[in-house]
Each structure stands twice: as structure tokens, then as C-alpha cells.
Amino acid sequence: MLRLALADIWHEKVLFLCSALGCAAVLAPLIVLFGLRQGVVAGLRAELLEDPRAREVVSIVNRTLEPTMFERLGADPRIAFLVPRTRALSATIVLENPARPGNGLRVELLPTAVGDPLLPGYSAIDGDELILSGTAMQRLGLNAGDPVLASVARSRGSSREVLTLPMRVGGTAPLSAATRDAAFAILPVLLLTEDFLDGTVDADARPVTETEARQRPFAGFRFYAARLEDVPALDREMRLAGIEVASRAEAVAGLLRLDRNLALLFLAIAGAGGAGYLVSLGVGLWAQVERKRRDLALLSLLGVRRRALLMVPLVQAAAVALAGAVLAFGIAAMVAGVLNRVFAGTVTGDRPVCLLTLGMGAAAAGVTIVGALVAAVLAGLRAAAVTPAEGLAEG
Structure with a gap:
């Protein structure tokens, strides 16, 4: 047939x-x-997807966020990466090229960790490493692997104290991660600068371990959704919880x-x-x-x-x-x-x-x-x- x-x-x-x-x-x-x-x-x-900030959700108002909240966010399967952040006013540091003494550059200090979408290709970041933005690298005349001095100053009465950390350049951050002068460091480095400016540690203090650092409250966070579809929901949940955040939820929702x-x-x-x-x-x-x-x-x-x-x-x-x-x-x-x-x-x-x-x-x-x-x-x-x-x- x-x-x-x-x-x-x-x-x-x-x-x-x-x-x-x-x-x-x-x-x-x-x-x-x-x-x-x-x-x-x-x-x-x-x-x-090519812009790592498309899945980013960042808190924009300083608050006291307890470690339990970060544990809850870290266990959420919709969140692929999470890093706390310190107060914005304490997240600045002066970098200096040892080969060019006296020419310090004030940069924004940003927290990072393993798996940061803003820094693809960096499988691990040591405690003495800084990932610098391209503009900061150029203005300081540094290359990957070079030593760099990081310092922050405070005034106590009539005296001026300076915390100095000998660091090295771990690499250059992509342009999409930072277009201004900035340096990425692990969380204990940011906590040390914040504690120093708050007057709770001396000038000879050094960063604590990552585990110890995450046991403390923080002023904010930066996390990345696992999928684009999760961004609007996470943005909405943060706002309902009373936390002001910045994200591209509207653009993602428009695409969906x-x-x-x-x-x-x-x-x-x-x-x-x-x-x-x-x-x-x-x-x-x-x-x-x-x-x-x-x-x-x-x-x-x-x-x-x-x-x-x-x-x-x-x-x-x-x-x-x-x-x-x-x-x-x-x-x-x-x-x-x-x-x-x-x-x-x-x-x-x-x-x-x-x-x-x-x-x-x-x-x-x-x-x-x-x-x-x-x-x-x-x-x-x-x-x-x-x-x-x-x-x-x-x-």
C-alpha cells in the first residue's frame, strides 16, 4: 500500500x-x-548575559545585617554568588607604587570572593592580593605580580595614624567590573580598614580569616542571581523585606x-x-x-x-x-x-x-x-x- x-x-x-x-x-x-x-x-x-551586572542585586542603604541573613541568602538556590560589603564611607584606600613613592592614588575598595561574576578567570584570591581596575593600574604604573602598598589614615586626637598593608597586584579587573579607580580585595581586608577607621584596632593589626570575617554583621551585600528570570523576584523580595536594592529587574522583566x-x-x-x-x-x-x-x-x-x-x-x-x-x-x-x-x-x-x-x-x-x-x-x-x-x- x-x-x-x-x-x-x-x-x-x-x-x-x-x-x-x-x-x-x-x-x-x-x-x-x-x-x-x-x-x-x-x-x-x-x-x-554578557554584562555581569545584569544578574546583580546590590543593597544601596547601609544597614546592620546579621550573619543569619547571609546564611539564608547563601542557601537560596536562586543566588549563585553572594558577598557582604562594609560601609561605603570606609571602603576607600590609598594605593602607592613602591617604585614611585609619594604618588598615592585613592581608590574604591570593593569586596570579592571566589567565583565572583565580575572577575571571571580568578579561581582564587589570596589575602594579600588586590585586583585593580584598568585605570588604577595605568595611573599607578603597575603590572600583575607587582608589589603595592595599601594604606588608610585616621586622626586620633592630635595624632595621625596610618594602617599600611603590603599587598601585590593579582591582576586587572575587566572594564565591565569597574570603569573608575577601584581595587577588589577579600572581605577581611575591607573589615580591617573599617575597624581601623572606627578605632577598634591598632595600626599594626592584620586581616582576620575569611571564616571569622563572615561571623560579623555587615552594612550591605552584593549578590548575583543564578538565572535572569530570578532577578525580578529577588529584587521584589528584598524590597518587601525593607532593604533598598539596585538591580536591572525592570530591564529583565521587560525582556521576559x-x-x-x-x-x-x-x-x-x-x-x-x-x-x-x-x-x-x-x-x-x-x-x-x-x-x-x-x-x-x-x-x-x-x-x-x-x-x-x-x-x-x-x-x-x-x-x-x-x-x-x-x-x-x-x-x-x-x-x-x-x-x-x-x-x-x-x-x-x-x-x-x-x-x-x-x-x-x-x-x-x-x-x-x-x-x-x-x-x-x-x-x-x-x-x-x-x-x-x-x-x-x-x-
């Missing part, structure tokens, strides 16, 4: 070609629309809304167009069965089983769907190429605005074939119901 169904298609190849073109006419715009959704949303998402709206638009158009085509395909196959009822009756008279007759419209519908899907993907690929050239660099940077893959083509073909088979079931049942007597009566 498979050979017979294909032979019938070849015999009426003009009708088959028209049916395949009709399928392609409906499917090609849907593939292009889906490719546009994939290209635009994927491009915007990639731009956000765009993704959902485009998905709904695609489903609406695909549903309307696909349903219309499947109905027309089913009606066409039914009419074809009615037109060939005498031939089917003769096959039944020759001993062909009803189950075999049922397969004829199904095989032909699958062939039409497969040919239409191949034609549609070819047309969509050409349209996508034109769109990508016309809108190059205007919407999603250097990424394609219409993104098509072979996997999408295979999925489109699979869905189309399944839909065509469903539409052909009634025609197949009609073909299977043809009795030998109908062929004899018409003969």
Missing part, C-alpha cells in the same frame, strides 16, 4: 505539488516569525514580557493559520477519497484489508506535509538571510535578527506531519469504509 500510495502521488503530481505549495505558503511565514522571536529575544538575552508576548503572538498566528490549512488538507483528502471510491472498492474486492486502505490517505498526507515543510524551510531560510542583512547591527548587535536552525526545521516538519496525519484520519476512515459492493454497483 505504501508503493501504491506513492504511485498515486506520482500519477497526480500536479495536485501533489499544489498541496505541498499550499502547505509551504502557510508554514514559511510561521517559521520566519518563530526565527524572528528566537533571534530578537536570544540577542537581547545574550547582551544581558517580550518573550511571552512574542510566544503568544506566534501561537495565535500559528494556531489560526495551521488550523485553516489542516482543515483544507482534510477536506481535500476526503474529496480525493470520494473521487477514487470506485478504485478503493476494487482494491477491497481484490482482498486488500480495510487497515491497508486506511493507510493510503495517511501516507499521502505525510508526503504532502514533508514536502511542504522542506519547501517552507527553504523559503524561510532565504527570507531570514535577507532580514539579517537588512537589519545587521541595528537590533541585536552582530547577532542574527532571524535565527533559524536545522533543529527548528526538523521540529516544524514533525509538527506538520503530525497535524497532517490527524487531518487525514477522517479521510482514511472513509477510505476504509468503502465496500466491494460500491465498486460493483458503479461498474
Whole structure:
């Protein structure tokens, strides 16, 4: 019956070609629309993901946050990285190149830890290391591995005391991490400068261990969501808890809304167009069965089983769907190429605005074939119901 169904298609190849073109006419715009959704949303998402601050949530008001809160945040699976921070007024330090004495540079001191998204590539940061911003490195004339003196001064009565820490340059922070003069250090270094400015430690004090440092309250935090989708929820939860934070929750929420709206638009158009085509395909196959009822009756008279007759419209519908899907993907690929050239660099940077893959083509073909088979079931049942007597009566 498979050979017979294909032979019938070849015999009426003009009708088959028209049916395949009709399928392609409906499917090609849907593939292009889906490719546009994939290209635009994927491009915007990639731009956000390339910026490490897209998943960042930072507290902006100094508060007293207990260690239990940081333990709770650290156990949240939605948070991929968390580091406490000290008060902003105490998070500055003066750096000096030992080869250029007397030319100190005041920089912002930022906390970091292993796995910091702002500092990719640094698997570990020692207690005596500083990761400097590019501007600070250039102004101090330093390179990775060079020694650097870090100092902070305080006034006690009429005397002036200076805490000096011999450090070394661990590397350069990416431009996305800090565009101003800044230095990244582990948490104990920031705590030491804060305690020194508060007058609770002497000038000869040295940083405590990381474990000891995290047992203390802090003024704020900086954490990164594991996924972009988690940023709006985490931002909202922090604000509900009374903690003012800064994040890109609105931009992320806008991207997610765009993704959902485009998905709904695609489903609406695909549903309307696909349903219309499947109905027309089913009606066409039914009419074809009615037109060939005498031939089917003769096959039944020759001993062909009803189950075999049922397969004829199904095989032909699958062939039409497969040919239409191949034609549609070819047309969509050409349209996508034109769109990508016309809108190059205007919407999603250097990424394609219409993104098509072979996997999408295979999925489109699979869905189309399944839909065509469903539409052909009634025609197949009609073909299977043809009795030998109908062929004899018409003969």
C-alpha cells in the first residue's frame, strides 16, 4: 500500500505539488516569525548575559545585617554568588607604587570572593592580593605580580595614624567590573580598614580569616542571581523585606514580557493559520477519497484489508506535509538571510535578527506531519469504509 500510495502521488503530481505549495505558503511565514522571536529575544538575552551586572542585586542603604541573613541568602538556590560589603564611607584606600613613592592614588575598595561574576578567570584570591581596575593600574604604573602598598589614615586626637598593608597586584579587573579607580580585595581586608577607621584596632593589626570575617554583621551585600528570570523576584523580595536594592529587574522583566508576548503572538498566528490549512488538507483528502471510491472498492474486492486502505490517505498526507515543510524551510531560510542583512547591527548587535536552525526545521516538519496525519484520519476512515459492493454497483 505504501508503493501504491506513492504511485498515486506520482500519477497526480500536479495536485501533489499544489498541496505541498499550499502547505509551504502557510508554514514559511510561521517559521520566519518563530526565527524572528528566537533571534530578537536570544540577542537581547545574550547582551544581558554578557554584562555581569545584569544578574546583580546590590543593597544601596547601609544597614546592620546579621550573619543569619547571609546564611539564608547563601542557601537560596536562586543566588549563585553572594558577598557582604562594609560601609561605603570606609571602603576607600590609598594605593602607592613602591617604585614611585609619594604618588598615592585613592581608590574604591570593593569586596570579592571566589567565583565572583565580575572577575571571571580568578579561581582564587589570596589575602594579600588586590585586583585593580584598568585605570588604577595605568595611573599607578603597575603590572600583575607587582608589589603595592595599601594604606588608610585616621586622626586620633592630635595624632595621625596610618594602617599600611603590603599587598601585590593579582591582576586587572575587566572594564565591565569597574570603569573608575577601584581595587577588589577579600572581605577581611575591607573589615580591617573599617575597624581601623572606627578605632577598634591598632595600626599594626592584620586581616582576620575569611571564616571569622563572615561571623560579623555587615552594612550591605552584593549578590548575583543564578538565572535572569530570578532577578525580578529577588529584587521584589528584598524590597518587601525593607532593604533598598539596585538591580536591572525592570530591564529583565521587560525582556521576559517580550518573550511571552512574542510566544503568544506566534501561537495565535500559528494556531489560526495551521488550523485553516489542516482543515483544507482534510477536506481535500476526503474529496480525493470520494473521487477514487470506485478504485478503493476494487482494491477491497481484490482482498486488500480495510487497515491497508486506511493507510493510503495517511501516507499521502505525510508526503504532502514533508514536502511542504522542506519547501517552507527553504523559503524561510532565504527570507531570514535577507532580514539579517537588512537589519545587521541595528537590533541585536552582530547577532542574527532571524535565527533559524536545522533543529527548528526538523521540529516544524514533525509538527506538520503530525497535524497532517490527524487531518487525514477522517479521510482514511472513509477510505476504509468503502465496500466491494460500491465498486460493483458503479461498474
